[in-house]
Amino acid sequence: MENDKRVYVTPGDVITTGPYRADQNVICQNNKIISTVVGISEIYDNNVKVIPLSGIYMPKVNDLIIGKVISHISLSWELDINSCYSGFLPAHDVFGRDFSAHSDELSSRLNIGDLVTAKIANFDKNRDPLITIADRDLGKINSGELVEISPSKVPRLIGKRGTMIQTIESATHASIIIGQNGWLIVSCKNQKLLSKTIDAIKMIETQSHVADLTDKVKSKLESDVGE
Amino acid sequence: MTTIIDDLKKNKILGLLKNEKRIDSRGFLEPRSMTIDIDVIQKANGSARIELGNTSVIAGVKIQPDKPFPDLGDKGIFICTAEILPLAHPDIEPGPPGEDVIELARVVDRGIRETSMLDLSKLVLEKNKSVIGIFVDNSITNCDGNLFDACSYASTAAILSSNLPTWKLENEQPVLVEDQESIIPITTIPVSVTMGILNDYIVVDPNADEWECMDARITMITNSDGNICALQKGGSGSVTYDQLKECSQIAISIGPKIRKILKQYQIDN
Numbered sequence: 085m086e087n088d089k090r091v092y093v094t095p096g097d098v099i100t101t102g103p104y105r106a107d108q109n110v111i112c113q114n115n116k117i118i119s120t121v122v123g124i125s126e127i128y129d130n131n132v133k134v135i136p137l138s139g140i141y142m143p144k145v146n147d148l149i150i151g152k153v154i155s156h157i158s159l160s161w162e163l164d165i166n167s168c169y170s171g172f173l174p175a176h177d178v179f180g181r182d183f184s185a186h187s188d189e190l191s192s193r194l195n196i197g198d199l200v201t202a203k204i205a206n207f208d209k210n211r212d213p214l215i216t217i218a219d220r221d222l223g224k225i226n227s228g229e230l231v232e233i234s235p236s237k238v239p240r241l242i243g244k245r246g247t248m249i250q251t252i253e254s255a256t257h258a259s260i261i262i263g264q265n266g267w268l269i270v271s272c273k274n275q276k277l278l279s280k281t282i283d284a285i286k287m288i289e290t291q292s293h294v295a296d297l298t299d300k301v302k303s304k305l306e307s308d309v310g311e
Numbered sequence: 312m313t314t315i316i317d318d319l320k321k322n323k324i325l326g327l328l329k330n331e332k333r334i335d336s337r338g339f340l341e342p343r344s345m346t347i348d349i350d351v352i353q354k355a356n357g358s359a360r361i362e363l364g365n366t367s368v369i370a371g372v373k374i375q376p377d378k379p380f381p382d383l384g385d386k387g388i389f390i391c392t393a394e395i396l397p398l399a400h401p402d403i404e405p406g407p408p409g410e411d412v413i414e415l416a417r418v419v420d421r422g423i424r425e426t427s428m429l430d431l432s433k434l435v436l437e438k439n440k441s442v443i444g445i446f447v448d449n450s451i452t453n454c455d456g457n458l459f460d461a462c463s464y465a466s467t468a469a470i471l472s473s474n475l476p477t478w479k480l481e482n483e484q485p486v487l488v489e490d491q492e493s494i495i496p497i498t499t500i501p502v503s504v505t506m507g508i509l510n511d512y513i514v515v516d517p518n519a520d521e522w523e524c525m526d527a528r529i530t531m532i533t534n535s536d537g538n539i540c541a542l543q544k545g546g547s548g549s550v551t552y553d554q555l556k557e558c559s560q561i562a563i564s565i566g567p568k569i570r571k572i573l574k575q576y577q578i579d580n
Contacts, residue, residue, distance in 0.1 A: 199317050
């Protein structure tokens with residue numbers, strides 16, 4: 085982690101040269117790693133990636149996301165996952181293998197308007213992403229509040245090794261589920277703490293480019309909680 | 312346009328109502344703040360951009376001579392349309408208007424027509440042959456609920472700020488008289504007040520989130536004398552007689568406040 089110097093880059097900028105692996109939003113040409121978006125470059129463990137400053141959510145396999153049920157057909161649900169693709173949640177994922185379209189009613193488990201925590205099971209850009217909720221801690225969300233931020237700001241919200249999100253959670257005792265698609269579920273003990281948490285999240289979203297943001301958020305939360 | 316609101320937010324909105332609160336911390340009978348700019352379109356005879364909360368509408372007025380309707384030869388023409396632009400909301404698609412947009416245009420048109428805001432009988436050049444037509448087009452540029460009131464205020468402000476060009480008949484053809492403009496014959500200022508009914512609570516000027524949760528909505532349009540001249544009820548829920556009475560009182564009480572704002576844009580002699 086020695087050379088994790090962050091640099092602002094624009095498309096076409098050469099980030100580094102050498103035997104690095106091209107991760108997100110970069111291409112490798114003649115041993116040069118070139119950015120394809122406007123963002124902050126990051127080099128870690130022989131990987132080079134650029135965290136974009138703006139953009140939509142591109143599904144990635146194994147991403148934890150928050151989805152909203154917008155419709156269902158006989159064998160599957162359609163989820164709004166805040167992307168240009170809509171998520172596809174097959175019925176047998178919820179009902180099990182012995183699902184029968186005759187006897188099982190899809191709306192008995194998930195209704196239009198329900199929110200779910202889910203994972204991207206499969207995705208290849210040619211089809212809508214396949215979603216799964218068959219895992220621990222996945223499924224319908226019954227409480228909390230949905231907060232929407234730009235998907236590109238999600239890594240900043242989590243922070244390096246989760247420092248940023250831990251700062252917020254410890255200061256407000258909130259539980260925050262972060263979907264990689266920019267949708268978050270925030271649960272708090274009371275309304276006051278909830279609005280403080282949301283304020284902090286929005287602050288990170290608007291000031292994501294600022295240095296020492298973790299300290300700023302920490303001091304803001306401490307001053308707020310002290311009131 | 313149908314937007315699906317997530318259940319958590321819906322429950323929150325309905326839960327807050329029990330504590331006499333709204334999701335955007337307004338009072339039940341408090342419309343959102345409104346800003347109006349007039350003359351935003353140079354080539355139109357009159358125009359207005361209105362922002363009602365985050366809902367944003369641009370209305371343009373075009374005045375031109377036209378043939379009268381066969382059964383209304385002694386009256387000018389007034390037509391009001393509306394269009395939700397795709398940039399207004401992610402769920403809006405380009406294409407022919409849907410039922411809801413047609414309803415929107417008709418309710419706005421009805422409000423202006425039935426209050427007799429425009430004295431159409433003064434817009435006749437020659438009876439049964441040539442009259443002046445006033446066309447109002449509303450373009451919705453941002454959708455955050457309650458397009459009825461936003462479009463109505465935008466159309467009204469645009470008409471109030473319009474000048475009426477003069478035409479004279481030469482060989483039975485209307486010819487524009489340059490640099491001679493008068494005031495549009497206005498008799499009253501309509502004010503539309505839309506109320507949402509959510510779980511038997513009446514809220515004025517619902518925003519987009521409340522719009523998706525409400526059981527029924529009711530739009531009432533009053534004239535300057537405080538009489539209700541037009542009304543539209545929508546949504547699958549029902550409205551009781553007492554609610555209807557309460558809604559009428561709300562519409563009549565809110566009318567003068569908004570009329571005062573709109574009146575600022577009226578062109579004086």
